[in-house]
Amino acid sequence: MIKARQVLTSIALMAFGLRSAYADYTLNLGKGVTQQSGEIYDLHMWVLWVCVFIGIAVFGAMFYSIYHHRKSKGHEAAQFHGSTKVEIIWSIIPFVILVVMAVPATKLVLELDDVQDSEMTIKVTGWQWKWQYEYIDEEPSFFSNLDAASNEARQVGSGIDPRTIPNYLLEVDKPLVVPIDTKIRFLFTAGDVIHSWWVPDLGWKKDAIPGFINEAWTIIDKPGVYRGQCTELCGQDHAFMPVVLVALEKDEYDDWLDNYPENGAASYPEGTWESKAVCAGSECTKDELMTIGETVYSNNCASCHMPGGEGLEGTFPAMTVSPIVTGEIEKQIDLMLKGKEMMPAFNQSITDVEFAAVVTYTRNALGNSVGDMVQPSEIVALKSK
Amino acid sequence: MSAVVTEHDDHHDHGPEKGILRWLFTTNHKDIGTLYLVFALAMFFVGGTMAMIIRAELFQPGMQLVEPQFFNSMTTMHALVMVFGAVMPAFVGFANWMIPMMIGAPDMALPRMNNMSFWLLVAGVLILASTLFMEGGAPASGWTLYPPLVLQTGNALPFAVFSVHLLGISSIMGAINIIATIFNMRAPGMTLMKMPLFVWTWLITAFLLIAVMPVFAGAVTMLLTDGFFDTSFFDAAGGGDPVLYQHIFWFFGHPEVYIMILPTFGVASTIIPVFARKPLFGYSAMVVATVAIAFLSFIVWSHHMFTVGMPKAGELYFMYATMLIAIPTGVKIFNWTATMWKGAMTFETPMLFSIAFVVLFTLGGFTGLMMALSPLDYQYHDTYFIVAHFHYTLVPASIFMIQAGAYYWLPKWTGHMYDERLGRLHFWLSAISVNILFFPQHFLGLAGMPRRIPDYAVQFADWNMISSIGAFIYGGSQLLFLYIVIKTIKQGTGEKVSDEVWEDAKKHGLEWTLPSPVPYHTFTTPPKIIPTEHI
């Protein structure tokens, strides 16, 4: 019933071209929050109007003709069939219009390319399926995953209505925090396949390509939370690696930076587990590893091996009573460090603590109870072998 | 044995063989044309079913029907099946049927190769389809098959690569055949500049095919060796370059989209003058524009890659070059409009589809121009805006003109008239629903919805639902098309169609000087009079 009504309102809305009560509706590009995004918006609108104008002229002529020059109205066909003069005219006029369009576009290309004089640099690495942010010359360095609520709701047949999840699919556990009024340079790369980093309010997207470094820059004018997504198909969870950018006033940003990592997720008070704070530099207890491991598993492994560890017949092996998980621990660590076929290598994309935690977790949960555990320091040792 | 041989001496009068063998071994251009068209129609429904699955999943936010990986396989297979299984074969079908009849030739120049290229096509598409049932699923990296992602494909990768090889060989053989036919088999008096535009556009398309299919085959072969033989063409860790693949792919891919659109233009230029009862306006300008578009299509490929990070100079060059395409394309649209101008128009189904094509293709052209401006493409790229753009140039352009061509030529082929009332109903259903389907996708893209995603944020919900409703209506309407085609082949309206079928069509093309239905063999002696109304 509700569905039917939704459908009907949608159609009615479209029929009248109204925007009405759905405040969230957007039909057009946003102006964004940087000077460049504003200029892009203006150029977009200008070109759009030029197209509308040409469209009205051409379609106008065509519909006039369709209406008046029809046989049923007794119109006799004229027999002219070409004129070089006319062809030249309607080649030259579009050419002039194109040149006029090319001027502001060229200016924008040059402007967007100019990363000089940037005041800070953030390296962004795309992974299947999360973003890694490293503040060059500063301490913060972390991964940004889809938030738990969206992640739960987006499972096939979860039965959870996405409308009840705030910012469904556009929320992360740890957002990228940046200051406003600062020229920020971004460096983009990827660890596995190609991704693309897009926040519409900044006015651009840039591909993150394994083995390559791309550059882009921005100066954000207004504090706020700006959301975007990965825009290059990067595998099954491509739709589930959003970008959230929190732009703070400069002094608030400095506060955030000073207190990192204790309040690593400053703008999200409930925050999530922050590995560095737990057992960095010391031995971890098994309980600590198990708690951390549970999060790591659901963020990094569950998409293939399934939340309960049952895997997917024929594609992703089960964790539950897997010969590798219940066998020698070094074999499992080795496989996870190197990867195999579709199984990604985790030697870089998670920290040593996280690595030790997820190994310990898979061996003692998900229907397994091997009883052993591994310390982050042992992972460090095995990596260097 | 010898008895059989003597029977075959009597070459000119024999009709088609009986039974299934007729279709397996046929070398007759009309039979092969029919095979291509039937196959294309079947694949249109296969690819369409996949599109319906995609649109059903996207009907609402949340994941309801399919796993994300399968969703990605569906977008990939939908595109490959539509491009290589439906649109391209349909135009080859038209080429087979019509080119000999339009230039006054008895058959294609290389009839046996013609048979072979059809069956290789079937083999290629079947191999591709079989990947749906393989461990790891069908390719799920988009029809562009970008590495490194595509190398994560399960067992399907080598099969997909081999299928591309077969499709490529099939297309190249088809193209060689078309070129050989046009250059060697024209009736006396049928000079190049008297050929109907459909023949011209196919001649140029055939050259595009020969130029780019090997490039695509090369690219996927490198994927294969990267995947299985430890090469690193596209792997940065081994000194390769993943972006190199994109350059190679789009060097093929951009001409490929013109391979689908030039014959579309050709059919439109054939139909519009007949129903406007006027010669085509600017025949030679149309030929020149087609050549210009084909040439430009080779030097603009990186406009698909503005976000991969290019040097400024490269980016500006590709932006300017792409914008230039607007000029010959504009010339075409202006010429079609001028052809209608002061005509005596009637609006039978083929003409309705052609008019809708000119209007809706122009919309796709406008968004294309917007995307050519690279700073704007930073926003539009890989969003639903693009999906809307290319579907406007594929569905209401290529598919509409394929169907227009079917309505236009079916009476000639079968001798039966289609049901005009049903044809118009099919037209209106298609033309309205295609806009409900694709127009809202512009809004979605501008509002920030990426393409190739199985689930989306809730603010995109309403337009997605509308788009899906449009998709279901559009999909359903195509069953009506199937019904009309079958009915026409069987008996049509029962009314006897004249040789001309359409008023004064004889003045526009040689095919209308032949009896309806066309005999199995035509123009065994070349025609004497060449119609020139279209020039």
Ligand code: HEM
């Ligand atoms: C029958 C009506 C059609 C419908 C409802 C339809 C629908 C769709 C949908 C929903 C997508 C997925 C977009 C995404 O997730 O990014 C798609 C992709 C695509 N379609 Fe269609 N489509 C139709 C006809 C066609 C035709 C006739 C062609 C080509 C000749 C075509 C070519 C493509 C291509 C190339 C893609 C891109 C696939 C990719 O992202 O790799 N479509 N279509």
Ligand SMILES: [Cu+2]
């Ligand atoms: Cu992605």
Ligand SMILES: [Cu+2]
């Ligand atoms: Cu292109």
